[in-house]
Amino acid sequence: MAAPRLTAPLAGSLDDPARARDLARMKRLATGLFGLAAAVFLGCVLLGEEAGAWVGYVRATAEASMVGALADWFAVTALFRHPLRLPIPHTAIIPRKKDQIGESLGAFVQENFLTRAVIEEKLATIDVPGRLGAFLAAPGRAERLGGDASKVLTAVTELLRDEDVQPAVASLVDRKLHETPAAPGLARVLELVVDGDRHQEVLSAALRLMARFLDENRLVFRAQLGDASPAWVPDWVDDRVFDRAFAGIHRFIAEVGDDPRHELRRSYDARLRDYVHALRTDPETAERVEEFKKEVLEHPAIRDWSGSLWTTAKNMLLTAAADPTSPLRGRVTALIADGATLLQTDPTVRELVQRHSRRAVGYAVERFSGDLADLVSSTVARWDTEETSRRIELQVGRDLQWIRVNGTVVGGLAGLVIYTLAQLIG
Secondary structure (H helix, E strand, C coil): CCCCCCCECCCHHHCCHHHHHHHHHHHHHHHHHHHHHHHHHHHHHHHCHHHCCHHHHHHHHHHHHHHHHHHHHHHHHHHHCCHHHCCCCCCCHHHHCHHHHHHHHHHHHHHHCCCHHHHHHHHHCCCHHHHHHHHHHCCCHHHHHHHHHHHHHHHHHHHCCHHHHHHHHHHHHHHHHHHCCHHHHHHHHHHHHHHCCHHHHHHHHHHHHHHHHHHHCHHHHHHHHHHHCCCCCCHHHHHHHHHHHHHHHHHHHHHHHHCCCCHHHHHHHHHHHHHHHHHHHCHHHHHHHHHHHHHHHCCHHHHHHHHCHHHHHHHHHHHHHHCCCCHHHHHHHHHHHHHHHHHHHCHHHHHHHHHHHHHHHHHHHHHHHHHHHHHHHHHHHHECHHHHHHHHHHHHHHHHHHHHHHHHHHHHHHHHHHHHHHHHHC
8 A cells, every 4th residue: 555645735825815805706706697697597487488579588698698607617616626526527627637737837847947048048138247246245245244154154163073073184184294205395495495595594593592502501511511520620720621612612603603604604505405405316315304204293292283183273263253353254254345346347257257157057957957847846746635726726716717707798698699690590
């Protein structure tokens, strides 16, 4: 036994009390005309032809009006239900054919509206970039869209669980760092440093730090010399030896620091350039750098850092997105405003957006028109049969009742004409 198909209620907006009152009023009018024709017919029958020749004309008119009214009542009623609840064939058309009507409606929409030609022809008459630009340029619109973007970003990040994303991000970063050779990158960095003489600046800074370090720890070094000196050596000898050595070191540091062409600087430069060359050409040097990189990456502190990347980045991004005064929100707002201006004024951007909007919508129509048609047919198929029939009658029933009225009037006129011709011929 097949499972019963679920039905869905129709939109409440279709159930209009005013339409229901108009439909009931039109039904009363059509039925009243039929009743009037029946009463006239019955009166003519009771009067008989003895009352005058005019009785025949009136009777024929009333009789034809009744026939027209009944025929049109049957036709209109047969659309929505079985007349007099009798299962007459080919009646209750809408309830019986609801699913087929939905399929036909979906196919009609797909074939006549959801086509690339129709959509592109319509878009050709619409200034898409101008309308989009005007929409984005409305007062306060950029700020609101920036706020909406932050809400969307927050919602997306809330959907992503930290316990799922964080290991994935850490694994990705770790894999990329391990897969990326360190030697070429280090060689490039050192090459940039050497080409800009930054290595000499680093050396000068290191020399100044060394001189300061020596001055700050002079007593410590003097004490170390005293401890290392034999006990029989007088202190004044140690003092003189230390002072001369200490002063010599200071002079050497000062000479190297003050002379940009000092031999130590040239040797330092040459050795650094040789190392850069070795990083690019010597496998053993590159391998040593790789081993050092692996040791650094395996350090617990580095692993903790890579594991916290997702949480740190997410919190920073959400904080910036939620703050209306943050540079991120300001940048998003500025981009939207700039985009609105370009869409309204820049010919190249306007032509590009117009062309690509036609292509994008055309592709979407070709790709999803079948799905939209299926949405129409499947939605109609889920509607309750009786409810569907009642709602459709509510929408078009008033006009259909005019068919009954017109049938009554036209039928009467036709009967009068036919009876008159028959009298003239006879």
